Amino acid sequence: SAVISQKPSRDICQRGTSLTIQCQVDSQVTMMFWYRQQPGQSLTLIATANQGSEATYESGFVIDKFPISRPNLTFSTLTVSNMSPEDSSIYLCSAVVGVNEQFFGPGTRLTVL
Amino acid sequence: DAKTTQPPSMDCAEGRAANLPCNHSTISGNEYVYWYRQIHSQGPQYIIHGLKNNETNEMASLIITEDRKSSTLILPHATLRDTAVYYCIVRVRGSTLGRLYFGRGTQLTVWP
Numbered sequence: 001s002a003v004i005s006q007k008p009s010r011d012i013c014q015r016g017t018s019l020t021i022q023c024q025v026d027s028q029v030t031m032m033f034w035y036r037q038q039p040g041q042s043l044t045l046i047a048t049a050n051q052g053s054e055a056t057y058e059s060g061f062v063i064d065k066f067p068i069s070r071p072n073l074t075f076s077t078l079t080v081s082n083m084s085p086e087d088s089s090i091y092l093c094s095a096v097v098g099v100n101e102q103f104f105g106p107g108t109r110l111t112v113l
Numbered sequence: 114d115a116k117t118t119q120p121p122s123m124d125c126a127e128g129r130a131a132n133l134p135c136n137h138s139t140i141s142g143n144e145y146v147y148w149y150r151q152i153h154s155q156g157p158q159y160i161i162h163g164l165k166n167n168e169t170n171e172m173a174s175l176i177i178t179e180d181r182k183s184s185t186l187i188l189p190h191a192t193l194r195d196t197a198v199y200y201c202i203v204r205v206r207g208s209t210l211g212r213l214y215f216g217r218g219t220q221l222t223v224w225p
Contacts, residue, residue, distance in 0.1 A: 004156075033212070042200070043157065043215040092156050094213075102147075102213065104156035 002027040002097040004105035012111045018081045021108045023093030025074040031096040032070060034078045037107070038089045046091075049076040083112045116140070117201045122220040125195075131188040133219050135201030138182040145204050146177060147213070148186045150197040150221075157200065157215075160186065191223045 003026045013019050023032070032049040047068055048056040055068035070076040074095075080087050093105040118136040125131040137146060145164050149157040161168055161175045163184070168175045174187040188195055200218040 042217050043213075045212055045214065048212065094156075101159060103159060104149075106156050107154075109154075 001101070002029075002095060002103045004093055004095055004103055006091075006093055006105040006108050008108060009106065010109040010111075012113060013083055015084050015112055017083055018079055019083065019110060020077050020079045021091055021093075023076045023078070023095075023105055025095045025097070025103075027074075027095075027097045029073050029095045029097060030099075032076045033094040034066070034068060034076070035092040035094060035104075036089045037092060043092065046078070049078075080110065083110075085112045088112045116203050116214070117216050119199070119201055119216060119219045121217065122222070124222050124224060125188075125191045127193060127223055127225050128190055131191040131195065131221055131223070133186040133188075133199050133201075133221065134183065135186070136183045137201070137203050140181050140203050146175065146181075146184050147202045147204050148173070148175065149200045149202065149213075149215075150195075151200070151218070152194075152197040160199075162204075191221075193223050193225065195221065196223045197221060 005024050007022045034046040035043045036046050037043045045058050046061045049068050049070040051070045065081055067079045088111050090107040090109050092107045096102045145162050147162040148160040151157045161170055161173050163175045163177050177184045198218040198220050200215050202213050
């Protein structure tokens, strides 16, 4: 198994500002991902975090709004830029460890006022 | 594009078996069936996965029909801590590994 930690665990931010969320995995990682879970909804994949190169975004998500970095195998950051209240969500980091096992972090609960 | 259908909610008495169904009638030969659960305010937790054979681990059993168009997750002795949303997901091997598409899941409530 793997332990995934995220910082911060929660934050309250003002509209127009940006927040960077950090994700650290304690195991050998094959792939890393970022998901969003809006209130009362299921999880939606934002992007695949690629080591040393630009992330691969899903439809509806763009780099200018959600810049992602992955400087090494076990660490990634997601920035939520120019926030609005519609960005209030839980943001979850996920990692594939080994061949078929995928784990999730505890999430970062973001509230935008 | 969840590709699975689950009942929105189920109840189960504590100590009894919880059987959660999932329909994945369009599953293809290289797609696994994965089950995760999400306890309130936590990240999803991996439970089990399978391709075509039945699987069992310390948490649950996964029964996949012979035609692979449906499956059932079995929690043999449900406890109050098993109350969660359970997600059934089909996932393609290889290049799309890790890109999970979550549906609405089944809210399982275990009552005393």
